[in-house]
Amino acid sequence: MELFIGFDIGGTNLKLGLFDEKLKLLDKDNVANPAGLTAEWLVEHAFQSANTMLTRNGYKLSDLKAAGVGCPGTIDMKNGIIIASPNLPFKQTPLRQMLSTKLGCPCIVENDANAAAWGEYAAGAAKDINDMVFLTLGTGIGGGIISDGMMVRGHSGQAGELGHMIVYPKGRRRCNCGQYGCAEVYASASHTANRANDRLKQGVPQTTLNDVYREKGQVTSKDVFDHAKKGDPFATEIVDGTAEALGLLCINITHFTEPQCVILAGGMIAAGDYLLKKIKEQFKKYVWTMQEQTLDVRFATLGEDAGIYGAGDLAIRQKEQS
Amino acid sequence: MELFIGFDIGGTNLKLGLFDEKLKLLDKDNVANPAGLTAEWLVEHAFQSANTMLTRNGYKLSDLKAAGVGCPGTIDMKNGIIIASPNLPFKQTPLRQMLSTKLGCPCIVENDANAAAWGEYAAGAAKDINDMVFLTLGTGIGGGIISDGMMVRGHSGQAGELGHMIVYPKGRRRCNCGQYGCAEVYASASHTANRANDRLKQGVPQTTLNDVYREKGQVTSKDVFDHAKKGDPFATEIVDGTAEALGLLCINITHFTEPQCVILAGGMIAAGDYLLKKIKEQFKKYVWTMQEQTLDVRFATLGEDAGIYGAGDLAIRQKEQS
Numbered sequence: 001m002e003l004f005i006g007f008d009i010g011g012t013n014l015k016l017g018l019f020d021e022k023l024k025l026l027d028k029d030n031v032a033n034p035a036g037l038t039a040e041w042l043v044e045h046a047f048q049s050a051n052t053m054l055t056r057n058g059y060k061l062s063d064l065k066a067a068g069v070g071c072p073g074t075i076d077m078k079n080g081i082i083i084a085s086p087n088l089p090f091k092q093t094p095l096r097q098m099l100s101t102k103l104g105c106p107c108i109v110e111n112d113a114n115a116a117a118w119g120e121y122a123a124g125a126a127k128d129i130n131d132m133v134f135l136t137l138g139t140g141i142g143g144g145i146i147s148d149g150m151m152v153r154g155h156s157g158q159a160g161e162l163g164h165m166i167v168y169p170k171g172r173r174r175c176n177c178g179q180y181g182c183a184e185v186y187a188s189a190s191h192t193a194n195r196a197n198d199r200l201k202q203g204v205p206q207t208t209l210n211d212v213y214r215e216k217g218q219v220t221s222k223d224v225f226d227h228a229k230k231g232d233p234f235a236t237e238i239v240d241g242t243a244e245a246l247g248l249l250c251i252n253i254t255h256f257t258e259p260q261c262v263i264l265a266g267g268m269i270a271a272g273d274y275l276l277k278k279i280k281e282q283f284k285k286y287v288w289t290m291q292e293q294t295l296d297v298r299f300a301t302l303g304e305d306a307g308i309y310g311a312g313d314l315a316i317r318q319k320e321q322s
Numbered sequence: 323m324e325l326f327i328g329f330d331i332g333g334t335n336l337k338l339g340l341f342d343e344k345l346k347l348l349d350k351d352n353v354a355n356p357a358g359l360t361a362e363w364l365v366e367h368a369f370q371s372a373n374t375m376l377t378r379n380g381y382k383l384s385d386l387k388a389a390g391v392g393c394p395g396t397i398d399m400k401n402g403i404i405i406a407s408p409n410l411p412f413k414q415t416p417l418r419q420m421l422s423t424k425l426g427c428p429c430i431v432e433n434d435a436n437a438a439a440w441g442e443y444a445a446g447a448a449k450d451i452n453d454m455v456f457l458t459l460g461t462g463i464g465g466g467i468i469s470d471g472m473m474v475r476g477h478s479g480q481a482g483e484l485g486h487m488i489v490y491p492k493g494r495r496r497c498n499c500g501q502y503g504c505a506e507v508y509a510s511a512s513h514t515a516n517r518a519n520d521r522l523k524q525g526v527p528q529t530t531l532n533d534v535y536r537e538k539g540q541v542t543s544k545d546v547f548d549h550a551k552k553g554d555p556f557a558t559e560i561v562d563g564t565a566e567a568l569g570l571l572c573i574n575i576t577h578f579t580e581p582q583c584v585i586l587a588g589g590m591i592a593a594g595d596y597l598l599k600k601i602k603e604q605f606k607k608y609v610w611t612m613q614e615q616t617l618d619v620r621f622a623t624l625g626e627d628a629g630i631y632g633a634g635d636l637a638i639r640q641k642e643q644s
Contacts (some may be wrong), residue, residue: 131477144580147474147481153582154469161577164610169489169570170509177610179573225569243375248491251501255483288486290498316418 005050005058006312007069008112009315011087014045017308018053021065021316023123027057028308039093047102066106066318068311070115075157080109083157090115108318110306113160116300118145120263124302131259134300135162135249137268140176141184147257161168163188167248185246186245189221189268196224196238206236239278243271247282250295254287265300325381327372329391330434333409336367339630340375343387343638345445350630361415369424388428388640390633391421392437397479402431405479430640434629435482436473437621439466440480441632442585446624453581456622457484457571459590462498463506469579471509474478485510489570508567511543511590518546518560529556532566547593561600569604576609587622 001020007017010033017028031049034041046069051061073085080096082088100107110118115161126132128148132145141163145152152159163184164177173191175286185191200213208227212219227235250262268275276297284296302309323342332355341349353371356363368391373383395407400416404410422429432440439456448454448468456466463485463634467474474481485506486499493503495513507513522535530549534541549557572584590597598619605617624631 019443060530063370148472148478150472152469152579155582157581159469159578159580159581163576165574166489166490166570166608169566169608170492175610179608179610243492248488252487252574253577254480255486256574257474258478258481258483260477286488286491286501288497288501 002065003054003063003066004312004315005053005067006115006310007046007050007067007306008067008115008247008307008311009070009071009088009212010043010070010112014049015304015308016046016049016053017305018057018235019309019312019316023309023313023316025305025309025312027053028305029053030304032248036088038048038067039095040099041101043095043098046099050103059194061104064103064105066101066108066315067103068115068313068315069095069107069109070112070307070311071095071109072112075111076151077110077157079246080107082109105299106315106318108311108314110151110311110314111153111157111160113142114291115314116142116151116265116302116306117146117160117263117310118151118313119299119302119306119308120265121310122313123147123309124306125240125263125298125300126261129260130260131257132263133162133253133257134160134257134263134265135188135246136266137189137246138262139188139190141188142266145257145259147259152257160251161284162253165249165252167245167252183245183249187242189266192221192224192242192268193219195241196235208232209235213243221268222270225268225274229274239275240282243275243278244282246279247284250279250288250297251284251287254295261296261298263298263300265303267305269299295298324387325376325385326387326634326637328391328437328630328632329366329368329372329389330437330633331364331391331393331410332434334392334578336364336371337630338371338375339627339634340369341631341634341638345631345635345638347631347634348628349375350388350627351375352626354409354552359411361411361417361420364410365417365420372425383426386425386427386525388430388605388637389421389425390437390635390637390640391417391429391431392434392633393431393628394434395415397431399432399475399479400492402429404491406430428539428640430625430633430636432633432636433479433482434473435464435468437632437636438464438587438628439468439482439585439632440473440635441624441628441630442587442603442622443468443632443637445631446628447461447620447622450581451582453579454486454585455575455581456482456580456585456587457471458588459509459511459568459570459586460588460630461512463510464588467579467581469581470473484575485570487574488524489567489574505567505571509564511569511588512576513559514543514546514564515541517563521556526556530554531557534546535555538540540580543590544592547596551596562604565597565600567605568601569606570608572601572605572619573609576617578629583620585617585622586624591621602643 143162465484490503
């Protein structure tokens with residue numbers, strides 16, 4: 001049996017999974033990052049975590065054939081360098097080489113959203129599908145594009161910023177990125193809550209969300225979906241706004257790389273089939289009519305493990321690289 | 323020397339080019355399609371045109387190593403079947419096999435917009451560039467996407483319908499496809515003229531385009547650009563509308579596959595640097611500000627020959643297939 005490790009580096013935690021050559025998950029872990037994080041510290045941390053995991057499964061470091069890493073930020077894939085990362089101490093950091101030296105095996109470094117997309121493609125909701133687009137609906141909207149079994153990375157590794165596609169150019173909501181009308185600023189979990197809170201603050205006469213707002217000082221996207229499902233008109237209006245932006249985003253995705261399916265991940269998918277149905281309604285409302293167009297939109301199935309699966313699979317596929 | 327032919331099948335004409343193995347164009351032709359076109363007729367027509375071209379260059383059919391074909395419509399690439407084509411008598415037509423049998427060499431069939439994109443990638447404006455998006459600004463807006471040197475075809479060959487990306491979801495202009503707010507219905511050459519004509523019909527008090535409109539009954543996109551360049555405020559407003567839709571489209575393209583450059587082709591590029599400057603201005607107006615984002619947008623250089631170059635290059639690359 002050949003062994004591979006997939007790392008998923010986050011701002012606060014490091015996740016890792018141990019895989020065999022068929023991407024069977026043998027063990028996994030989720031460890032808090034050390035304080036005063038530096039790039040060297042993080043590599044040491046990954047090394048020790050991997051060592052611990054290997055040891056407790058009866059293996060040693062030299063059994064490792066390759067490792068994959070999902071990491072937030074802009075990545076020079078060719079050279080395995082993290083050019084910049086929003087929440088991590090990486091700047092022009094040769095992470096692939098550092099980790100490869102430490103672990104004594106070939107490593108591959110990938111953007112975290114791409115790694116998660118690849119995980120769903122390799123072992124999750126898009127298994128057996130060659131063309132897919134992955135969207136995470138969380139604080140923002142992240143994306144990953146796989147076309148004919150190939151990760152679309154873009155000229156400088158910044159493809160798949162699908163949350164920043166402008167769906168409402170005349171929209172008044174401004175995104176943190178500086179643009180107006182980004183899909184993210186209407187349809188991410190945080191911004192769904194924001195849109196509700198902005199209106200509740202102004203005073204919406206009749207909505208069951210007022211009680212929650214008064215009690216907690218704000219509502220969450222889960223509150224919005226819960227109340228919409230119970231038929232509250234205001235909550236439904238907010239959800240319809242989210243679904244419209246996602247439906248439009250899916251139309252543009254369809255006309256762009258024409259994936260077989262769109263996979264949704266992130267906290268908001270807890271809203272379940274209600275959300276899927278709403279998105280499909282909005283898709284159908286706006287999409288062209290020359291031919292029957294249906295949207296195959298599904299929920300991710302790997303949850304928090306998508307990143308380690310993706311990184312693990314990339315390690316398996318690229319074990320010959322170093 | 324090895325010989326290859328690239329065909330570009332259109333609704334009224336068949337273009338073909340004879341290439342060597344380094345994609346050097348040896349000869350080209352543009353012949354009218356025969357009347358009462360059937361799929362068999364078109365294959366016979368292509369065969370005879372190829373034969374004529376080979377003969378006049380001192381070669382014979384058996385010297386041909388492979389042929390490529392750009393063809394409008396939806397194509398099953400795996401099986402070389404034209405599923406449907408808007409202006410040609412193809413329906414579930416096994417064009418690759420028919421042409422391959424007739425010419426006695428392997429053939430490859432590709433969507434015409436993709437073939438043109440591939441031509442610019444292989445021998446034109448995007449030579450030496452691996453990530454590009456191609457837009458033709460004509461009656462409609464066609465597109466082709468190349469990512470990391472790979473043609474993005476989509477799940478069923480319908481990727482790159484970039485003219486139907488919705489840029490104004492609340493827009494009142496309806497596209498022929500049935501959608502409202504498509505990029506095409508604002509920014510194609512025909513629709514640039516349409517937007518001007520609609521307003522001129524209603525009566526625009528002060529514009530130098532009124533004379534043209536009265537004389538010819540309508541204005542063309544060329545008229546609009548010509549008058550805008552001379553400073554006419556109404557013509558400038560129409561051009562700005564075109565540039566805004568293209569700028570927004572380019573922003574969404576940037577966030578999607580992040581190409582190194584966007585290549586513009588089609589009749590409207592005759593407007594020259596004035597058009598490029600306007601698009602860049604609009605791109606800059608709407609794009610995010612977290613990092614310096616500039617748009618490398620260029621004009622196609624192969625003109626009408628892009629399709630035969632693309633088909634020829636695909637033939638060279640895939641000569642082993644049949």
